[in-house]
Amino acid sequence: MWGVIKSVLAAFFGVQKEGQRRQDFEQGRPVPFLVAGVLMALVLVGLVALVAVLASR
Amino acid sequence: MRTLLVLLAGGGLLAGSLQTALANGWNMPVGVTELSGEIYSLHMIIFWICVAIGVVVFGVMFYSLFRFRRSKGAKAANFHENTLVEVIWTAIPLLILVGMAVPATATLKKMYDASDADLDVMIIGQQWRWRYDYLGEGVAMTSNLATPRTQIRGDEPIDASANYLLEVDEPLVLPVGQKVRFLFTSDDVIHSWWVPELAIKQDTVPGFINENWVRIDEPGIYRGQCAELCGVDHAFMPIVVRAVEEEEFEAWLASRREAAEEEAMGIDREWQMSELMERGEQVYGSVCVSCHQQEGTGNPPAFPALAGNEQLLSDADWHTSTVINGVSGAAMPAFRNTLNPVEIAAVVTYTRNAWGNDTGDSVQPSEVAERLSD
Numbered sequence: 001m002w003g004v005i006k007s008v009l010a011a012f013f014g015v016q017k018e019g020q021r022r023q024d025f026e027q028g029r030p031v032p033f034l035v036a037g038v039l040m041a042l043v044l045v046g047l048v049a050l051v052a053v054l055a056s057r
Numbered sequence: 058m059r060t061l062l063v064l065l066a067g068g069g070l071l072a073g074s075l076q077t078a079l080a081n082g083w084n085m086p087v088g089v090t091e092l093s094g095e096i097y098s099l100h101m102i103i104f105w106i107c108v109a110i111g112v113v114v115f116g117v118m119f120y121s122l123f124r125f126r127r128s129k130g131a132k133a134a135n136f137h138e139n140t141l142v143e144v145i146w147t148a149i150p151l152l153i154l155v156g157m158a159v160p161a162t163a164t165l166k167k168m169y170d171a172s173d174a175d176l177d178v179m180i181i182g183q184q185w186r187w188r189y190d191y192l193g194e195g196v197a198m199t200s201n202l203a204t205p206r207t208q209i210r211g212d213e214p215i216d217a218s219a220n221y222l223l224e225v226d227e228p229l230v231l232p233v234g235q236k237v238r239f240l241f242t243s244d245d246v247i248h249s250w251w252v253p254e255l256a257i258k259q260d261t262v263p264g265f266i267n268e269n270w271v272r273i274d275e276p277g278i279y280r281g282q283c284a285e286l287c288g289v290d291h292a293f294m295p296i297v298v299r300a301v302e303e304e305e306f307e308a309w310l311a312s313r314r315e316a317a318e319e320e321a322m323g324i325d326r327e328w329q330m331s332e333l334m335e336r337g338e339q340v341y342g343s344v345c346v347s348c349h350q351q352e353g354t355g356n357p358p359a360f361p362a363l364a365g366n367e368q369l370l371s372d373a374d375w376h377t378s379t380v381i382n383g384v385s386g387a388a389m390p391a392f393r394n395t396l397n398p399v400e401i402a403a404v405v406t407y408t409r410n411a412w413g414n415d416t417g418d419s420v421q422p423s424e425v426a427e428r429l430s431d
Contacts, residue, residue, distance in 0.1 A: 015143040051155070055162040 004028070008036040012044070068112035075108065086253050089275045089300070093256030095164045103157055110153075171270040174238030178229070182241075182248030182261035182283070184390060185290035185347060189229050192240070196313040199395055200227045201343040202293045206351055209293070223280045226343055228297035232306035233273045241267040245390060246288065252281030252296055260285060273300040290347050324398050324422045330406070333419050337407025340400045345408070348388065353412040359388050364412040377405050377420055381428060398426040 007024050010016040024033075078084075087097045125131035179190040190197040203224040207213045215221050231237055241250060243261040251258040259269045281296035301309070341349075349355050353364035363369060369376050380401055383391035392401060402422040409416045 013144075014147055015140060017140050018138055051159065052162045052166070055159040055166075 001032075004032045004036050008033060008040055011037070012040060065116065068116060071112065072108055088254045088256045089273055089277065089279065090255055090271050091274065092164065092168060092271075093254065095167070096256045099161055099164060102160070106153065106157065168269070171238045171268045173236065174270060175235040176232070176237045177240065178231075178237060179240045179242070180229075180250050180261065182243040182245075182250065182287070182294075183395065184245050184288050184388070185283075185294040186344070186395075187225075187229075187250070187294060187296060188244075188395060189227075191310065194310060194314065195317060196310055197317075198227045198313075199344070200225045200229065200297070202226075202295060202347075204293075206346055220280065222292065223282070223295045223297070225295055225297045228278070228299040230299050230301060230306060230309050231271070231273060232303045233276050233300050234303060236270060236272045238268065238270045241269070244394070247285050248283050248287045248294070249285035250281070250296060251284035252279050252298055254279040255281075255298065258284050276300050276302060293347060320397060320399055324426050328399075328402070328419070328421060330410075330419050333403045333406040334410060336399065336403035337405070338411070340396065340404040341407055341411075344392070344396065345404065353408065353414070363408050364414060366414075369408070370414060370416055373405070373409065373416070373418055373420060376409065377401070377425065377428065380405055381425070393429060398422040398429060401425045 003024075007016065007020065007028075010020070085097060085100060087094055176194075177192040179188075179192055181188040181190065186202070187200045188197065189200060202222070203226045204219070204222050205213070208215050208221070239250075239257070239259070241259050241261040242265060243263045245263060247263070248261045249258060250261060255271050255273065257269050257271065259267050261267065277300055279298040279300065281298070283291055283294045283296075285291075287294075348360040349363050350360075353362060355362035379389065380396075381391065381393045383389045396404070399422040402420045402425045405425075406419040408414065409418060409420075
């Protein structure tokens with residue numbers, strides 16, 4: 001679980017260790033990555049909205 | 058090390074010359090509203106961030122090219138990935154971007170807040186003039202280019218004391234210190250109402266209404282232009298804003314309202330031929346002349362000649378309704394909203410009797426008013 005989150009975070013950031021990437025592709029199943037990706041996209045949208053609200057105060 | 062110093066000095070020189078260029082009118086104006094000042098500051102902050110990034114990146118690059126050149130026996134490193142370096146070069150731009158986005162968002166939200174305005178002005182783009190309607194005040198006007206066509210064509214020298222191609226017959230008059238909301242739309246194609254000193258560049262789109270607002274701090278004349286290519290006379294529809302003190306604005310508005318009421322009363326009376334001709338020549342000179350030309354010769358095939366035009370001469374009804382409704386699918390716009398009945402009657406009468414079109418007949422404002430109400 002934590003491994004999936006870490007890998008999705010790395011994908012959002014755009015940088016991943018080669019070894020970790022290999023491991024994810026060889027051992028992981030795709031569905032948990034997809035779910036984590038969608039959820040994290042929502043969190044990102046929330047964060048951007050939060051920054052926008054704070055910025056205009 | 059010495060090379061690095063040289064590069065840094067070069068960077069400093071670049072920044073210095075940029076500063077000089079900016080101070081000499083190459084930059085955007087600070088403007089005359091609170092928001093235009095904020096936009097200017099944002100622009101400058103982001104500009105200097107970009108300059109710093111450019112100096113650092115190219116400095117490191119040129120230094121490396123020079124210091125580690127092959128003739129000095131440099132050997133290229135051969136490795137595939139380095140997560141730490143990648144994290145650093147991702148995190149730094151991220152921080153820079155968020156750092157720029159925070160103040161920019163704050164300004165953007167203020168720009169979009171057009172609520173609680175003291176005055177609403179509708180700005181309507183039209184090929185090739187602007188119309189201003191002070192909503193709820195009973196005052197509306199058409200703002201045409203005031204530079205004579207003869208100067209544009211080069212038949213007479215340009216008047217150096219005037220503002221060539223940046224002058225209009227009717228400036229948009231606005232009060233200082235008040236929040237003015239603009240509603241933008243267009244009658245034909247997309248135009249863009251652009252006044253740099255007010256930090257407004259807003260598209261006017263047919264069928265849509267865009268919003269923007271200003272609160273001008275200083276009285277003065279502010280000039281702008283259409284910023285969206287809109288046809289052959291795109292360059293000839295400038296914008297002039299005259300910002301005045303509130304009392305002066307109220308007086309101006311009242312006098313305009315009175316004049317509009319007087320004009321409305323004039324619709325019902327019988328007009329003399331000479332009155333209609335005089336008024337018609339004025340209207341022709343501001344509205345029609347750009348396409349149909351000074352002598353009514355037009356510019357065929359897009360803009361037909363009016364002088365000696367058979368259809369026009371034989372059919373006054375057709376003539377009037379063409380001015381009112383325009384020609385569908387052609388360049389001729391409908392003037393039913395742009396000109397009032399007096400102006401339409403006058404310009405029809407004028408074009409039926411000028412440049413050898415001696416029909417001798419006149420069209421009365423009351424007839425036009427009747428048609429408009431149909």
